[in-house]
Amino acid sequence: MTGALLVRDFMSKDVKTVRVDDTVKEAVSKMNKFRIGSIIVMEGKRPVGIITERDILERIVEPCMEPMAVKAKEIMSSPVISIMPDINIEDAARLMATKKIKKLAVMENGKLVGIITSMDLMKASPKLI
DSSP states (O other), X not given: OTTOOBHHHXXXXXXXXXXXXXXXHHHHHHHHHHTOSEEEEXXXXXXXXXXXXXXXXXXXXXXXXXXXXXXXXXXXXXXOOEEOTTSBHHHHHHHHHHHTOSEEEEEETTEEEEEEEHHXXXXXXXXXX
């Protein structure tokens, strides 16, 4: 596979997470602190969901819910769609398009090792867009 652009080469390895019982306020604070548009929700060592800016707008802001009273598990999108790190980025882009999502958890041997976004793919290969 020489010359192939792989997910592992463009993913972010320092994935920010929250626990299922953390509040939405805690999730938003962490997203703001690290200037990220999504956060993975973990149950133990297993990713069970993702919270995106859209989830917050649709499930907290629009219905005027109190972010300190709502748990991450109540607004997360689930299941987490994932990909392996040795997959080429074109396949990652195809999966995102098929699932109509902008972020993929990167899993290796059952462990969360990264996250790749549509922005990462665009930086890697603008022709994918």
